[in-house]
Amino acid sequence: MKASAPKPKWSDVSAMSSTTKSYWAQWDSLLIQDGVLCRKWENGRGDSCHLQMVVPKAKVPDVLQLYHSGCSGGHLGVKRTLLKIPERFYWVHCRDDVEEWCRKCKSCAAVKGPQIRSRGALKLYTHNVGALWERIAIDVAGPFRESESGNKYFMVVMDYFTKWPEVFAIPNQEASTVADKLVHEVFCRFGVPLEIHSDQGRKFESQIFQETCRVMGTHKTRTTSYHPQSDEMVERFNQTLERYLAKVVEKRQRD
Incomplete structure (x- = not known):
């Protein structure tokens, strides 16, 4: 040639x-x-x-x-x-x-291993969603080993219509930290959703978070007590996230 x-x-x-x-x-x-x-x-x-x-x-x-x-x-x-x-x-x-x-x-091979049988079936939040970013789910995963930048948790935000995930590393799961990250990293980029769905964690039930939702005009819903499976979408994504983190983390687990 x-x-x-x-x-x-x-x-x-x-x-x-x-x-x-x-x-x-x-x-x-x-x-x-x-x-x-x-x-x-x-x-x-x-x-x-x-x-x-x-x-x-x-x-x-x-x-x-x-x-x-x-x-x-x-x-x-x-x-x-x-x-x-x-x-x-x-x-x-x-x-x-x-x-x-x-x-x-x-x-x-080290991370996948055998699948552990889940205790209860996960259920998708079934309210109709007619447009992107109309209803979102939020959850915090962790704690993990503290990274070199001082972060120990991941805040996960997902859109129910497109299933698009946004993940943010945060140093703690205080309500003020979660609310600040949500406003400056999510609302400022995608706009304010009509509804936010979460579990009954203290950071989501606190006065700071509730006031943030009120000021933004967002309706806040939550899972029933001891039934996180009703927030199936974000809970399932957390499993995927943790599995891939385990594959790429360095040996000292700081990066």
């Missing part, structure tokens, strides 16, 4: 490996750009095309480390890892390599 030679004949590659044959079959989609072998890739609809870097076999572990085990990878599963890699890279047998890498990932 560097010599601008025509496509080799089948007789020239028939005795070679399956990888070579695969690239031979895709000859018309391959090109060299800035000295790098690339592949033209179109989406399923055929209305978009971009170049993928063809990865040498020796560099495949570097790509998998970046897209699965790295901080931006988040130790996501096979399906989501395969969704990200084609944006930039391509190599033959990509799916097989991703599946093997995820199966052998020690961090994933």
